Amino acid sequence: MNWHLPKVGREHNRFDMKNNNLIRFVQSLVLLPVMFGGISATKITQNALISKTNIEVQGSLENLAFNQAPDPRAVILKIKADAIDAYFKARNMPLHGLGMKMVLEAEKNGIDWRLLPAIAVRESTGGKYDCNRVPNNAFGWGSCKISFKSPEEAIETVARNLGGNNPNTARYYDNKTTKQILQKYNPPSIVPHYAQQVISIMNKIGPEDTAITTIEKINANT
Numbered sequence: 041m042n043w044h045l046p047k048v049g050r051e052h053n054r055f056d057m058k059n060n061n062l063i064r065f066v067q068s069l070v071l072l073p074v075m076f077g078g079i080s081a082t083k084i085t086q087n088a089l090i091s092k093t094n095i096e097v098q099g100s101l102e103n104l105a106f107n108q109a110p111d112p113r114a115v116i117l118k119i120k121a122d123a124i125d126a127y128f129k130a131r132n133m134p135l136h137g138l139g140m141k142m143v144l145e146a147e148k149n150g151i152d153w154r155l156l157p158a159i160a161v162r163e164s165t166g167g168k169y170d171c172n173r174v175p176n177n178a179f180g181w182g183s184c185k186i187s188f189k190s191p192e193e194a195i196e197t198v199a200r201n202l203g204g205n206n207p208n209t210a211r212y213y214d215n216k217t218t219k220q221i222l223q224k225y226n227p228p229s230i231v232p233h234y235a236q237q238v239i240s241i242m243n244k245i246g247p248e249d250t251a252i253t254t255i256e257k258i259n260a261n262t
Contacts, residue, residue, distance in 0.1 A: 120250060121140035123245055124139030136166075153248075154241075155221070156202075158241035158242040172184075174186060176193065204216070
């Protein structure tokens with residue numbers, strides 16, 4: 041349970057911090073079509089490959105254009121969201137289906153895409169045991185004293201704070217590593233080994249670069 045009580049404040053978007061690395065990654069790929077009802081990578085043949093020379097970078101990630109191919113950003117987001125939802129579904133956790141929301145908010149706020157789901161697993165077993173005093177708080181946010189209108193609002197709020205984008209809590213979370221964020225979320229003096237426990241869950245959800253790893257494996261098998 042988090043010991044800081046967040047207050048509503050001005051947001052700022054750190055999405056641009058991630059653009060350059062992702063653009064370089066996309067430029068290095070031989071893009072694969074992905075079936076968005078679920079990634080059917082094993083059915084992709086060599087003839088379906090689109091040359092990376094078809095990629096046009098127009099200043100930012102959002103302006104990447106692909107000839108006859110899905111937006112690479114959408115492909116990467118889908119891979120990450122599917123990894124989260126697969127973890128939740130396999131364990132019958134109520135937050136199943138919210139993987140994409142967690143990924144989008146993580147990207148928007150510049151935090152590891154696995155951090156929110158891992159905290160939810162540690163705090164409430166993925167929504168099975170939400171804070172019983174307030175609704176829709178699967179993250180233990182605000183020591184279980186803060187309610188949310190929906191799980192989506194909870195995701196937005198926690199991501200904004202952990203990303204350092206709430207001026208009222210930025211001193212705790214801004215410009216911190218994932219481990220440092222977790223040590224502020226629940227200090228070792230209050231919950232020993234909390235950071236290590238959450239990071240262990242993160243690693244079970246998938247590696248940080250799971251999208252790159254997945255596409256490299258697809259390429260190797262085609």
